[in-house]
Amino acid sequence: MTTITTFRPRTGRTTELILLVFAIGIVMLAYVNVGLAVRGEVPANLLTTGGIFLAVTVGFHLVLRWRARYADPLLLPIATLLNGLGLVMILRLDYAAGREMGSLVAGRQVMWSALGIILAAVVLFVIRDHRVLRRYTYIAMVAGFVLLLMPMLPLIGHEENGSRLWIRIAGFSFQPGEVAKIALTVFFAGYLVATRDALSLVGRRFLGLQLPRGRDLGPILAAWGLSIMILVAQRDLGSSLLFFGLFVAMLYVATERVSWIIIGLSLFCAGAYVAFRLFAHVQTRVNLWLDPFDPTASSDQVAKGLMGMGHGGLFGTGLGEGFPHLTYFANSDYIFASFAEELGLIGVFAMLMLYALLVERGLRTAIGAREGFGKLLAAGLAFSIGLQIFVVVGGLTRVIPLTGLTTPFLSAGGSSLIANWIIVALLLRISDHARRPVAERVTDEVQPAVGATAPQPGGGR
Amino acid sequence: MNSPIRKLAVVVSLMFAALLVATTWIQFFQAETLRETAGNRRTLLQEYGRDRGAILVQGTPIAESEPTDNDLRWIRTYSQGRRYAHVSGYYSFTYGAGLGLERSANALLAGSDSSLFYRRLPDLLTGREPTGATLELTIDPTIQQAADEALGDRRGAVVALDPSTGAILAMVSHPTYDPNRLASHNLSAVQESYEELAADDSRPMTNRAIAGDLYPPGSVFKLVVAATALESNQFDPDSELPSPLRYTLPGTETSIPNFGGSSCSGGDTTTLFDSVRVSCNTSFAWLAGELGAEALNAQAEEFGFGQSLQVPLPVTPSSYPVGADDAQVGLTGIGQYDVRVTPLQVAMVSAGIANNGQVMTPYLIETVRDKDLSEIDTTTAQEFNDAISESTAEELTEMMVAVVEDGSGYRAAVPGVQVAGKTGTAEYGSSGAAHAWFTGFAPADDPQIAVAVVVESATDDWTGETGGVVAAPIARAVLESGVNR
Numbered sequence: 001m002t003t004i005t006t007f008r009p010r011t012g013r014t015t016e017l018i019l020l021v022f023a024i025g026i027v028m029l030a031y032v033n034v035g036l037a038v039r040g041e042v043p044a045n046l047l048t049t050g051g052i053f054l055a056v057t058v059g060f061h062l063v064l065r066w067r068a069r070y071a072d073p074l075l076l077p078i079a080t081l082l083n084g085l086g087l088v089m090i091l092r093l094d095y096a097a098g099r100e101m102g103s104l105v106a107g108r109q110v111m112w113s114a115l116g117i118i119l120a121a122v123v124l125f126v127i128r129d130h131r132v133l134r135r136y137t138y139i140a141m142v143a144g145f146v147l148l149l150m151p152m153l154p155l156i157g158h159e160e161n162g163s164r165l166w167i168r169i170a171g172f173s174f175q176p177g178e179v180a181k182i183a184l185t186v187f188f189a190g191y192l193v194a195t196r197d198a199l200s201l202v203g204r205r206f207l208g209l210q211l212p213r214g215r216d217l218g219p220i221l222a223a224w225g226l227s228i229m230i231l232v233a234q235r236d237l238g239s240s241l242l243f244f245g246l247f248v249a250m251l252y253v254a255t256e257r258v259s260w261i262i263i264g265l266s267l268f269c270a271g272a273y274v275a276f277r278l279f280a281h282v283q284t285r286v287n288l289w290l291d292p293f294d295p296t297a298s299s300d301q302v303a304k305g306l307m308g309m310g311h312g313g314l315f316g317t318g319l320g321e322g323f324p325h326l327t328y329f330a331n332s333d334y335i336f337a338s339f340a341e342e343l344g345l346i347g348v349f350a351m352l353m354l355y356a357l358l359v360e361r362g363l364r365t366a367i368g369a370r371e372g373f374g375k376l377l378a379a380g381l382a383f384s385i386g387l388q389i390f391v392v393v394g395g396l397t398r399v400i401p402l403t404g405l406t407t408p409f410l411s412a413g414g415s416s417l418i419a420n421w422i423i424v425a426l427l428l429r430i431s432d433h434a435r436r437p438v439a440e441r442v443t444d445e446v447q448p449a450v451g452a453t454a455p456q457p458g459g460g461r
Numbered sequence: 462m463n464s465p466i467r468k469l470a471v472v473v474s475l476m477f478a479a480l481l482v483a484t485t486w487i488q489f490f491q492a493e494t495l496r497e498t499a500g501n502r503r504t505l506l507q508e509y510g511r512d513r514g515a516i517l518v519q520g521t522p523i524a525e526s527e528p529t530d531n532d533l534r535w536i537r538t539y540s541q542g543r544r545y546a547h548v549s550g551y552y553s554f555t556y557g558a559g560l561g562l563e564r565s566a567n568a569l570l571a572g573s574d575s576s577l578f579y580r581r582l583p584d585l586l587t588g589r590e591p592t593g594a595t596l597e598l599t600i601d602p603t604i605q606q607a608a609d610e611a612l613g614d615r616r617g618a619v620v621a622l623d624p625s626t627g628a629i630l631a632m633v634s635h636p637t638y639d640p641n642r643l644a645s646h647n648l649s650a651v652q653e654s655y656e657e658l659a660a661d662d663s664r665p666m667t668n669r670a671i672a673g674d675l676y677p678p679g680s681v682f683k684l685v686v687a688a689t690a691l692e693s694n695q696f697d698p699d700s701e702l703p704s705p706l707r708y709t710l711p712g713t714e715t716s717i718p719n720f721g722g723s724s725c726s727g728g729d730t731t732t733l734f735d736s737v738r739v740s741c742n743t744s745f746a747w748l749a750g751e752l753g754a755e756a757l758n759a760q761a762e763e764f765g766f767g768q769s770l771q772v773p774l775p776v777t778p779s780s781y782p783v784g785a786d787d788a789q790v791g792l793t794g795i796g797q798y799d800v801r802v803t804p805l806q807v808a809m810v811s812a813g814i815a816n817n818g819q820v821m822t823p824y825l826i827e828t829v830r831d832k833d834l835s836e837i838d839t840t841t842a843q844e845f846n847d848a849i850s851e852s853t854a855e856e857l858t859e860m861m862v863a864v865v866e867d868g869s870g871y872r873a874a875v876p877g878v879q880v881a882g883k884t885g886t887a888e889y890g891s892s893g894a895a896h897a898w899f900t901g902f903a904p905a906d907d908p909q910i911a912v913a914v915v916v917e918s919a920t921d922d923w924t925g926e927t928g929g930v931v932a933a934p935i936a937r938a939v940l941e942s943g944v945n946r
Binding site for chain 1: 462463464465466467468469470472473474476477479480481483484485486487488489491492493494495496498501502503504506507
């Protein structure tokens with residue numbers, strides 16, 4: 001045995017550092033680009049900004065070296081690059097809107113970014129082993145449902161852009177759905193790990209499909225009911241699709257039964273169709289999707305977004321050279337269209353590839369994870385990012401009706417940014433666990449039962 | 462659980478593939494259509510955001526773009542807006558490039574013309590905003606000013622040409638408007654101005670010189686009839702034409718008198734020369750009948766009737782009526798019935814006679830220059846058509862000189878210069894109201910400028926304003942400024 005312990009697998013931390021510096025370089029280039037295009041000068045605080053940005057992210061990198069040496073090396077650079085590009089675009093739109101120092105949306109977004117990164121570091125510190133989370137399966141469920149339903153409450157619930165996805169307390173507005181996404185993923189993972197055998201093994205075969213027992217349909221019906229309720233009450237197809245899609249995907253991963261997907265999709269389509277027939281606001285959305293250029297349409301947002309993307313064309317106008325501010329919510333719901341206009345199709349492809357890579361690293365982590373909970377959690381978190389991108393960008397590009405979801409890491413808004421950094425932290429934690437050599441693990445393969453005492457991680461170091 | 466995770470990865474790939482296809486569809490295949498969608502503010506802003514080329518008259522800009530601090534980045538200013546309105550047109554954020562050169566030469570001014578492609582290639586590669594080409598016009602500011610001031614408050618138009626090249630020396634149409642009002646960045650005021658101009662009964666935005674409702678030419682058309690007669694070789698200036706006090710139109714009971722009921726020469730016949738000099742109606746009505754509609758139409762077309770011209774402003778084709786009966790042909794002989802002309806066409810007739818029978822193609826743009834004023838393209842004078850023989854041109858010139866020296870056009874005489882001309886008083890409607898015409902050129906032996914003037918009747922009734930009274934003095938002012946330049 002001693003002969004093998006001398007072999008130490010690569011941690012990838014140096015790769016991560018190089019990529020990180022590269023990512024910050026791209027962001028600074030974009031920052032200079034915007035400064036030159038809009039203000040005609042190189043931003044005076046370029047070095048300070050770049051220095052602080054580098055310090056914060058390298059700080060996080062050091063936390064990883066210390067606490068999660070084997071974590072996936074691509075996640076942090078990708079998140080940093082996307083977050084940084086989002087900041088530059090938000091600043092560029094601040095300039096376009098004539099906002100000055102002190103009232104910059106970008107200023108607040110910088111604070112949220114820093115907070116997000118710090119919280120992600122805290123998550124890595126506090127959660128030494130992701131399996132602890134399994135103990136909080138049902139707490140996560142309650143938290144998730146409460147967060148999801150909060151915007152529907154009177155007084156604090158708040159409607160923006162036709163969707164009721166916000167709560168507003170003491171002047172701060174918050175999109176609880178973003179955090180609910182994490183809580184529910186934890187719940188789904190914990191719940192499905194415990195019940196997967198029942199859900200997958202029992203049942204009759206029909207037309208080559210393994211159908212579940214009637215009583216096992218309870219959970220999927222509950223999730224379906226919840227998502228339809230979101231669709232109707234919060235007027236948002238996006239969140240509804242996101243939660244239900246996430247649940248069905250995780251159910252499929254846990255049970256390996258295609259029948260769940262078919263049942264889930266049929267249920268969702270049926271529910272969405274009924275909602276379409278019954279509710280005017282759903283019809284409005286669908287009509288806007290089918291014919292955004294209808295002069296009698298209730299909103300020209302989709303049309304304006306499309307015109308912006310068309311204006312960008314293949315190569316884009318260049319940062320600061322287009323007119324993304326002519327579209328409403330250019331720095332939040334429509335930030336991806338803003339990028340499409342100024343960076344062109346080429347830029348869009350690059351950004352979609354970044355997201356695809358992020359999701360792919362998450363799914364790879366899931367495959368590498370050694371126990372069911374980690375697999376489900378990683379797969380769920382990764383898939384939620386992929387699905388969210390699909391729903392948002394698909395909404396802008398008329399693949400599906402437009403919804404009010406945020407674009408991960410790019411959109412202005414604190415709740416989304418913090419939630420996504422926490423997702424990255426969790427994926428880092430799981431990937432560290434998955435990639436760590438056996439010799440360095442002590443508590444491995446010990447599946448803690450729900451409610452059991454926390455394992456002692458990291459003892460081998 | 463690894464197998465479903467892998468399948469999930471395939472699902473994610475398909476979702477991303479859908480997004481790649483959708484964005485490609487929008488940003489590549491549909492981009493052009495989207496850009497041209499009505500109401501696309503981005504396209505307007507981008508086009509408006511370009512450094513548009515200036516329009517120069519002898520080096521002085523009559524239209525230029527000046528940088529501003531606001532979102533629109535440039536404002537178009539017209540230094541002598543009202544004087545040059547119909548030449549320049551307007552460039553408005555709300556209404557785009559409208560009328561005049563702003564519209565007709567938009568591609569050059571905006572820098573998107575294909576002739577500029579190779580010059581714009583470096584801009585394309587460096588991502589610099591393309592700049593528009595500057596247009597140097599053929600307009601002579603002195604003549605333009607003389608025409609503008611001479612026409613004064615009257616409705617009508619003046620066109621002056623260089624007979625030897627076809628260069629347009631002046632183009633004035635009254636009433637006029639101030640294009641600055643439409644180029645303003647106060648968009649609500651712009652809309653108000655536009656609606657006001659569009660609703661104005663006097664139609665100030667119409668360029669009467671080339672594109673108004675066509676005018677009946679009246680007696681200035683006798684030049685074309687006389688040219689047809691001389692070209693036919695059946696007549697010479699001394700041919701005696703019947704000139705009764707009243708001429709009964711063939712096949713009708715209707716008869717037409719001479720102006721003021723006078724006889725043309727005191728006798729029963731008048732020579733072709735004198736018929737032109739005193740503008741005899743009865744002899745010309747008879748002559749038209751002799752020559753026939755076909756010959757008249759053919760000669761008119763030699764001068765440019767029925768042909769679309771771009772100078773580059775589009776010119777409405779003038780027309781000689783087809784399928785007229787004998788009586789109507791008689792009326793066309795004195796430029797009545799359905800003969801319709803633009804002032805530019807009338808000027809082209811005079812210019813053709815002045816230029817030994819050669820009509821030159823009229824043009825407004827002398828030189829196209831780059832932003833740095835280096836030359837891109839210069840218009841070379843082009844022959845439009847050999848309308849009449851040199852001898853016919855000489856004979857017509859002699860008749861026209863007589864018109865001014867000893868005939869209906871004496872008010873066009875310029876001291877010390879031999880002026881050739883022809884008056885016209887074109888009745889329209891049934892109440893006797895008439896447009897006053899004058900066309901001519903000077904000096905008769907070495908023509909430097911040809912002119913056509915039309916002054917619309919001030920009222921709907923006959924006011925006694927003949928071409929010789931109203932239009933000839935205006936032509937005189939224009940010709941004088943032209944021969945002294």
